[in-house]
Amino acid sequence: MTEAQDLKSSNYNSISTILIDEYPIEKGQKRYYLQNEGMILLGIFDSVFRNKTSDQVKIFILGNAVEGLEYSPLFTFLNLSLPYGKKDIKLFKNNNILVQYAKDSEFRKEREKTFIGQISKDTPYEEYAINNKILDKNNDFIEKKKGSSIFSFGFIFQGQTFGVWNDFKEGKIYISSDYEKSSPYIYAVTTQDFKPNTLLIKSASRNRQWKFLIENYKLGLVYFENQKIKKYSGDVIRMFLTS
Numbered sequence: 680m681t682e683a684q685d686l687k688s689s690n691y692n693s694i695s696t697i698l699i700d701e702y703p704i705e706k707g708q709k710r711y712y713l714q715n716e717g718m719i720l721l722g723i724f725d726s727v728f729r730n731k732t733s734d735q736v737k738i739f740i741l742g743n744a745v746e747g748l749e750y751s752p753l754f755t756f757l758n759l760s761l762p763y764g765k766k767d768i769k770l771f772k773n774n775n776i777l778v779q780y781a782k783d784s785e786f787r788k789e790r791e792k793t794f795i796g797q798i799s800k801d802t803p804y805e806e807y808a809i810n811n812k813i814l815d816k817n818n819d820f821i822e823k824k825k826g827s828s829i830f831s832f833g834f835i836f837q838g839q840t841f842g843v844w845n846d847f848k849e850g851k852i853y854i855s856s857d858y859e860k861s862s863p864y865i866y867a868v869t870t871q872d873f874k875p876n877t878l879l880i881k882s883a884s885r886n887r888q889w890k891f892l893i894e895n896y897k898l899g900l901v902y903f904e905n906q907k908i909k910k911y912s913g914d915v916i917r918m919f920l921t922s
Contacts, residue, residue, distance in 0.1 A: 689726075691726070691727040691728070691729075694727055694728075695728075695731070695735060695736050695737065696736070696737045696738070696739070697723075697724065697727060697736075697737075697738045697739070698738075698739045698740075698741070699738075699739070699740045699741065700741045700742070701741070701742055701743075702740050702741065702742040702751070702753070703742040703743065703745045703747070703748045703751050704745070704751075705743065705745045706745065706746050706747070711837070711869070711914070711918075712751065712752045712837055713752070713871070714837060714838060714869075714871035714872065715838065716752035716753070716756075716837075717752045717753055717755070717756025717757065718756070720752075720753060720756075721756075724738060733775050740753070743807070743808075743811075744780070744807070744811045744812060744813045745813065746813060746910065747910035747914075748761070748813065749761055749907075750906075750907045750910045750911065752837070757771065757772070757776065758771070759771055759776065759778055760778070761778060761780050762778065762779070762780050763780075767779055767780050767781065767782050768780075780811075781811055782811065787809055787810060787811075790808070790809045791809060795808070796809055820899075820901065820902050820903055820909065821902070821903055821904070821905065821906065821909065822851075822853070822902040822903075822904070823853075823904055824844050824846065824853035824855050824857075824902075824904065825846055825848070825849055825853075827846050827847075827848040827849065828844035828845065828846040828849075828853055829844060829845050829846070829847070830842060830843075830844055830858065830859045830862065831843045831844060831845050831852075831864070831888055831891075831892075832862065832864035832865070832866060832888045833858035833859070833862060833864065833865040833866070834865070834866045834867070834868055834880070834915065835865065835866070835867050835868065835872040835874075835877060836868045836869070836872060836911055836912075836914070836915050837871075837872070837911065838872065839911055840856075840858055840865070841854055841855065841856060841858065841908060841911065841912060842854070842855050842856070842857050842858030842859065843888070843892055844857075850900065851895075851900050851901070851902055852891075852892060852895050852896075852900060852901045852902070853901075853902050853903075853904065854901065854902070854903050854904070854908055854912045855904045855908065856904065856905075856908060864878065864888065865877050865878065866878045866879070866880040866886075866889075867879050867880065868880060868915050868918070883919040889919070892916075893916065893919060893920070896916050901916075
């Protein structure tokens with residue numbers, strides 16, 4: 680996708696199908712989504728299909744049921760969500776987009792017979808790879824900030840801005856979508872998010888505010904107001920912990 684601009688100079692009249700595999704980034708990988716990835720993806724589709732109608736093209740985007748899938752750039756950009764309950768498909772955009780959360784019992788039975796299926800039995804990997812369940816989606820550390828919280832700083836990651844609030848009464852730190860826009864302490868986590876009136880954070884260990892956040896995260900004292908914030912903030916914190 681980083682070379683998407685090069686696609687515009689080619690001719691794709693004979694192409695009617697695009698397939699992207701392993702789209703969502705799995706937890707623990709040192710890979711990150713691109714800034715404006717939703718725009719870039721649709722630009723690629725537009726460059727390839729141009730004026731073709733919906734009955735002339737097909738796009739397949741495949742991936743595992745990974746943590747944070749619903750907050751990936753494509754889902755948030757197109758306002759998509761996963762089907763839950765008994766339904767395994769959900770339609771969007773005048774039925775032009777179909778999201779399927781596959782629960783194929785026949786596939787599962789065949790996978791259970793394989794070597795990996797046998798040795799992963801009764802492990803989290805079986806839930807993930809065989810049963811296609813999203814792991815780590817729990818409500819641990821999900822909590823709304825209290826009125827006693829004091830704004831510390833904000834940060835921008837993948838175009839999203841978050842606020843870090845210290846609550847010395849509760850002994851906790853909260854990360855929220857609320858932040859003080861006039862604050863001089865709004866940090867860009869990557870050069871892609873760097874823009875006027877922001878500070879580019881290069882090392883968390885050399886910054887007092889970030890160091891305090893990381894230390895409290897290690898102590899289990901950092902809370903997030905919802906799952907989306909938990910996913911984005913967790914990616915940022917893990918990035919600093921492994922850098």
